[in-house]
Amino acid sequence: MLTLYSSFIVVCLFWLLAHQYNTISWQIARVCGHQSSLLPTHRRGSLSTAHSRSRFFRNTTVTQKPLHIRVETTALNHSHDLLAAHLSRKPVALRLMRIFYDAGSIAGVIGMCAVLVVLLWASEQIAEELINGLTSIDGDSLVASAVEIHKRAPVASSPADVGYGRSDRILQPLVGQCRFFVLLKKVANISKIPGINLPLSHLPVILIIVFLCQIIHEAGHAFAAVLDSVRLVSTGLFVTVLFPGAFVHLSSSLDLLHSRAKLRISAAGAWHNLILWVAIGILTWLRIGDALWLSFGAYSDAAGLGQVVISVSQDSPLLEHLLPGSLITYLDDSLMSDAEQWKSHLLKPLENNAPQGWCVSQLWFEDQPVDCCLGNSSTSSTSCFLPSLPHDGGHCLDPVPLFTSPAESSALSERCDDFCKPPSSTTDPPSKICVRPRSDTQLLRITVLPPLWAPLPQRITKTIVWSGPKKEVWDQVRIGRFQPTTTWVPAALPPLWDLFTYYMSTITFSLYFFNLLPIRVLDGGQFLREAMRLLEGSSIRGDDSDEAGVYDIEALEAGIETGTDLGRYEGARSRTRRRRRWTGVMERYLEMGTIALGGWIVLGTAWLELARGGSMPV
Secondary structure, eight states: OOOOOHHHHHHHHHHHHHHHHHHHHHHHHHTTTTTOOOOSSSSSSOOGGTTTHHHHHHHEEEEEETEEEEEEEOOOOHHHHHHHHHTTOHHHHHHHHHHHHHHHHHHHHHHHHHHHHHHHHHHHHHHHHHHHHHHHSSEEEHHHHHHHHHTTOOOOOOHHHHTHHHHHTTTTHHHHOOHHHHHHHHHHHHHHTTTTTTTTHHHHHHHHHHHHHHHHHHHHHHHHHTTTOOOOOEEEEEEEEEEEEEEEEEEEGEEEEEEEHHHHHHHHHHHHHHHHHHHHHHHHHHHHHHHHHHHHSSSSEOOOOOOEEEOOOOTTTTTSSSSSTTTEEETEEOOOSSHHHOOOHHHHOOOOOOOEEEEEHHHHTSSSSSSSHTTSSSSSSSSEEEEESSOOOOOOEEEHHHHHHHGGGGEEEEEESSSSOOOSTTTTTTOOEEEOOOOOOOOOEEEEETTSSSOOGGGGOEEEEEESOHHHHHHHHEEEEEEEETOOOOOOOOHHHHHHHHHHHHHHHHEEEEEEESSSSSSSHHHHHHHHHHTTTTOOOOSSSSSOOOOHHHHHHHHHTHHHHHHHHHHHHHHHHHHHHHEEEEEEHHHHHHHHHHHHHHHHHHHHHHOOOOOOOO
């Protein structure tokens, strides 16, 4: 299982090899009689002698800095130019493509308005909760808490004293010693972070999906630029620390386009993310993945029958009892018909719904020891059982033969609710009583069927008795819906596909909104600027700066010939400059407001959670 320590080691090894790769390759090339570098850090050239004739490698530059690698290439420029030339000869296709990406501009306006409304609503909710909270929290306690944070004073190690929830207990050894780190965790919980409120094992999948979504996003800018014959300067990929990304550089001819075209190009990346999200939603709604697993006969649908074991933690006692592909049909007396039943039984046990008991001989039951019921048992193989009706107390029984094979013992018999059938004659066995495990006894019966590929004689239902918290079974056993029919088919493939599509849908939808934030370093900054210029009706071709001398020669000549005063033209230019000056001011204030709202939401939520002493819902 991927841990924080192993992840750190992997990242360190990756960057150690990355920084040493150029030196090692140069040494190898020198020994072999070559002087070319496999990883140039400051100049463009051949990456290897073997690929010296390859256009891709000839036009690729790799830049290496501490914890940063950047690969930039011009190898795709020729294909980009060919596509632009091809579309220029297809006016109908070009018109349809422009309509398609114009729809992306409309979606960009809707997305930007939506994300600003959400920011305002969330800020208002935070402000309201802070006002209500400050009126009910003692000021002295808040000041003391703030002083305690600055001093990083140690606190009690009990989860109840700090207000830890279930997810917090996982990080209790790390953050339970000072409130300063508790505050950091509250801030981190606002977003989904692997290792904090997401499994750390999901981190590689998340990074791959972020990388793919970034490529799809940048491809949107490149395709939209084709429609207006804006040439591609370069494309590339990069990795910073462990976060991947992609980029596209367009030529300066982009500045000569009309605002509508620039609006289309700036919104194309977010538009591609939105289209991908819709496509994933349609595929999920049509259950294409389910049909794929069942179409080749490699998997069987276990819906309504039980839950398929996908994997078990390596350090779990259940590892040798639950094989991948096994089918868990029952937990205690509850049929595992769907994943919600599994979750409900392990995390939220039903109340006031006592399971059936077991009929045992009354004489045999009374002969059993009582040490475990008094709390001083020396063995862990027995558990305390109580009779359903008032009796002299509980006795210690071994639950394994009682739960797994009651028919093999003469002392054990059938299941019961509260009463057992009385003997019908003097020759029948002695009277029996109905017994159940005591409420504080943590016992769980897991009924399992072997995998479908197991030999037929071995396909016998068995019952596993788990002694301990049910939450540990939830943490150690991963379940799914599709059961493999052969040994060479991995049971983890369908759940991995579901995980991939879930994160792909979530991340691409988040990138759609995030990139439309009106901040200059994001697409939303350029999009807002061009949208406002398009609305004011003063977009012109050429340099948009006020110092650019743009004159209508025909209008000037007409004015001179008729003796018209040129002041009207100069007045129009002055009004345009004033509008653009105010537009720039609005853009800057909107950008600062967006950043301030985002910071307010993060800090306000963290402060509220710290003041309440509660845990962040995830």
